[in-house]
Amino acid sequence: MENKPLIGQPLSRLEGYEKVTGNAQYAAEYNIPDLLYGYVVNSTITKGKILSVDVSDVLALQGVVKIFTHENRPSLAWFDLQYADMDAPPGTVFKPLSDNIIRYNGQPIALIVAEDLETARYASTLIKFVYEEETFNTILSQNLDKAREPKIGMSTPLKPPPPKPTGNFEQAYASAEFKTEAKYRHGTEHHNPLELFATTTIYEGDGKLTIYDKTQGTINNQLYVANVFGLKYKNVRVLAPYVGGAFGSGLRPQYQLFLCVLASLELKRNVRVTLERKQMFSFGHRPQVIQSLRFGADNSGKVTAMNHNAVGETSAYEDYNEILVPWSHKLYPAANTLFEYKLAPLDLATPIDMRAPGGVSGMHAIECIMDELAYKLNMDPLDFRLNNYSEIDPSTQKPFTSKELKQCYKKGAEKFGWHMRNPKPASTKKGNRLVGWGMATGIWDAYQFPARAEVILTKEGRLEVHNATTDIGTGTMTVMTQIAADEFGISVDEVSFFYGDSKKPFSMFQGGSAITASTGTAIVAVIRELKKKIIKKIKDSPNSPFKEIPEDQIVFRNSGLSVKKQPDLFITFQELIKANKGKEFKAAKLAGPDLLKLRKFSKATHSASFVEVEVDKDLGTITVTRAVTAVAAGKIINPKTARSQILGSMIWGISKALHEETLIDPNLGKYMNANLGEYHIPVHADIPEMEVIFAEENDGLINELGVKGVGEIGMTAIPAAIANAVFHATGKRINDLPIHFDKLMGHHGY
Known part of the structure; x- marks a missing residue:
């Protein structure tokens, strides 16, 4: 009997049984003999210096083996290295325990190693630090005057600067028959995967280590450990057979890896370090972003001028940047463009990529202002996008390797019933609720x-x-x-x-x-x-x-x-x-990738999302009641796992639009809701039945398989679609994410 083709078949995950039965082992679950446990102590101030450390009470505690601080940290190989891993942004990479300087609240400043975890955790309450505090800056909106151009570094090819201006934007915008401008703010978000960051280091002797680590890149962490500790690459083995979610937080090695390996090498023992949930808020995150956009169009409904200005947050020691502003010109032709992107250094940990980094924040602003411009033109938002559709990449004038976005628009709109939409805001009611429909376009790069x-x-x-x-x-x-x-x-x-x-x-x-x-x-x-x-x-x-x-x-x-x-x-x-x-x-x-061939083309995945919301007229509470996303991502290898990826992205898009935000106290410089009780993420009751549609897209150029990724594309359109639906329901534009109900409370849309 012939083997049936497997590509395109909805196979269930082969490791699914191991996971649901608990047989899958994660970084902190390996039964290792003669194991010591490390507990990280974090800074309680935001900026300043450690003047003294008193560990006497800790050392008197039975079961404590060693305390590592900046005062007794062994000499290491990496202090002269600017980059220690493949994902390091420009700047000076953070080096735990390197000195007495406090750079951000929650910075790791000590590791207590004990015979058991409970003793190590208790000992952390006994160590005493005396600080000298300094004035700090942690709020982006208060530091826009400090914004500057991002530095150039190793990551620049993957995150290039904004494209150069085209035409004369100011003149074109001033003379545009229809124009709109708006400002958009995105708060801080933290990844919070289910699995906590953890490292188990097995000391093999003779400079050899076997490391079980929560990571998205085993070789990246191998290079990091070897570079940091001056070990031979072949003597460092990093294993991560199961990873309980990461979403970008595991792209760079996190500090528990450094501290665990440090302790293992110094003590010549097997060591495990696991971060607590609160400590998961003490490293990279999706940064605060403030965006200002100005779009203009002529009376035929063609966009003639686009200006997108964004200021993002970075740390004081590294320049983390995102691709935020160029997406509009990869979708919509406009002869006159001006794209600007700057960074404001703050006294916070360096941000790190978070699902659809830059894309989901940038597309929210772009697709909301497109929606607003469509209303000014008295055009249906979908028709407006189709009126500005381009078969080629307008920003480069290169053809796409493939682009089936029109198919996404058509199939998504048909499934959702978009043609039945009443265009007048606040016109559709369901009891005490206002019903709104919104749509948006999504785009993401097709990396290889x-x-x-x-x-x-x-x-x-x-x-x-x-x-x-x-x-x-x-x-x-x-x-x-x-x-x-x-x-x-x-x-x-x-x-x-x-x-x-x-x-x-x-x-x-x-x-x-x-x-x-x-x-x-x-x-x-x-x-x-x-x-x-x-x-x-x-x-x-x-x-x-x-x-x-x-x-x-x-x-x-x-x-x-x-x-x-x-x-x-x-x-x-x-x-x-x-x-x-x-x-x-x-x-x-x-x-x-065949760079010689692909340089003649532009490459991207595309999507279109359609969302229905209901807004309580008195309470302002928002409920997403329907969502459809159509995706063009080349050949779909496994429709079941691919659909799961899009559904996960759609849920996160709902979360970004309505729930997630890490709040900073400006007086303390500290995240105040660093726990899953107060960091709001959606639960089952917040998520409706959702539809995922895959467009037929045959791409014989992109790679041998004709595939594009599906991890991020399902998220990039959802927040804007929700914000647009809220406007359609209420007649009120809310440009800050997440959308808080108090801004709609008592608003009847009249």
Whole structure:
């Protein structure tokens, strides 16, 4: 029986059983003998210096093994390094315990190591610090005058500066028949994945370490540890077979990794350090952003002028930046553009990428001002976008490798019933509630990174696939297994995918919706290399019936080789191994984007979201009652896991629009709701039934698989669609996210 194609099939996650039964082990769950426990002590001031440390009470406590502070920290290799990991932004990377300077509230300033976690935690209450406090700045809106151009660094190619102006924006905007301007504010958000950040370091001796870590990049953390501690790369092994969510927080090594390895090397013992939920708020986050936009259009409904100015938050020691402002010109043609982006250094930890970084914040502002301009033109918001549709990238004048956004608009609108919309704001009522419909466009880059994969046809006739990538809960293991099985003509059960291990062939960290395109393409490339080796071997074998068969006529299927026009001419993999004297077949290959070809094109994923909200006329409370998102992301390898990714993004979009915000006390410089009780995230009652639609998009240019990522694209349109729906329901524009009910309380839309 022929193997059915596996690409495009909705397979359930192969590791799902392990996770739901609790058999999957995460970084803090390995049963390691002779284990010490570390507990991190964090700064209680926001800026200043540590004048003295009193550890006498801690040392007197039975079970305490060691206290690490800046006063006794061992000498390290990395103090002369500007970059210690592949995701470090420009600036001076934060070095825990390097000195007595306090740079932000919650900064790690000590590690207490004890025989058990309870003792270490209790001991943290006994250590005494004397501080000298300094004036600090933590509120973006109060520091806009300090904003400056971002510095150039290693990450700049992935996050380039805004494009240069085109035409004459000021003149075009002044003379535009229709124009609108608005300011948008986004508060701080923290990632809060289910799994806490944790590291378990096993001391192997002779400078060798085995590390179980919560990370999105095993090789990135291997490089970090080796660079920081002056170890040989081959002596540092980082494992992350299961990761309980990350969403960008695990792209960079977090400080518990540094402290755990420091203690393990110094004590020559196995050590575990796990952060508490409150400490999950003491490192990277989605930054505060303030955006000012001015858009103009002519009386035919064509956008003629676009200005997008954004000021983002960064730390005082690194320049974290996002791609916020150029998205509008990748969607809508306008002859006159002006894009500006600056950073304001604040006394906070360096922000870090958070699902759809820059894109979801930037597109909220862009799609809300497009909605407002549509109302001024008296045009349907969807018609307005279609009127400004471009088949090419207006910002570069290059064609897209593929673009099926029109299909997203059509299918999404049909499913939602957009044609039945009453355009008048506050015109649709349901009892005591005002009903609003809103829509928005989404866009995200289609990244592909270099990746190396190794494959082995084993003596048992199974296929092993090896790559260092992680699976942060996205279904990577399942999708990679599908790709390998499909390419090699075998069933999923005959493939073993080995991953989450820095000893495996190279992979970038899992982020940017890039891993399927990156590792998946590498798997296709290396299996094709393996096929060539096998075909050569079988054709060169004495008395081989395949000797005269053209290579392109030999196919891999049903766990063996056959000929297209002679299906009875067949050899199993088991027979093939026997003919190879019982030896395995191996191949390894590095694959990456075809930059020479792709430089002629623009590449992106696209989406369209349609949302219905109900607003209580008296209380101002907002409920999302329906949501539809249509996505064009090339070939969908697994519709089930891909749909799950889009649903997760849509939920987060609802959360960003209506719930999530970390609040800073300006007098303390401290996050006041650093817990899951007061950091609001949606619960089941907040989320309606949601529809996900995948447009048919055949992209023969983007990569060998024709795939684009789906991790971020489902989020980029949702916040704007909700804000636009709130306006349609009430007649009131709320441009600050999250939208708080008090701004709508008692507002009847009249």
